[in-house]
Amino acid sequence: MQQIPNRIGKRPRVQPHADFVEREDGFYLYLDMPGVEKEKLHLDIENDKLSVQAKSDFGLTSGERVHSMEFGEVEYFARFEVSELVDKQKVSAKFENGVLTIYLPKRKEAPPKRIKIEVL
Template sequence: MQQMPKRMGKRPRVQPPADFVERADGFYLYLDMPGVDKEKLLLDIENDKLSVHAKSNFGLTAGERVHSMEFGEVEYYARFEVSELVDKEKVSAKFENGVLTIYLPKREEVPPKRIQIEVL
């Protein structure tokens, strides 16, 4: 087998595969990001935008020869629109086995307030 050429320049930027699921308590966003360390994962919510940014690191050591590489060091980036149905103050996330799970809880609906009319 031939040795693969070394990659020059920046890491390729890719959008991670994502599943979006609605349940009674809220929305769940699952992002597949193999090779990412939790320390290199950023999750921001600003205005109505949720952004995810991470870098994978498969770090080859000196003397290794790559014979085949279907995925390698990449920069993951995704941006999502957040609905007004989501309580942005309670968004949470966990990262396990290369899968980022973002929980977007639904806002509690405030019932309309009835105003009493005073008769004069």
């Protein structure tokens, strides 16, 4: 996980590990975000930018001493450029076992159009 230097309150802001795969039907983006609950996950597309934001909660109880913590309470944030090849109206996502899968379907190309020529 790449540490991004700024913080949001007490939570460090980190960029989740990501895999980007192209298949015949579209693009798949897989983001690893352990500890995130669906209710604290937000996905937006605006001006050809895909933004993912989430918060993880690994609350410590009183009396616990942390000896090592590699992914505690963090804010995940990632932004991606969305290609003109993507049909932005049909983007979908699912979140399962700490992995966000975003499906970015390829836009259907308009079939060639024959233009009728009028004789004057």
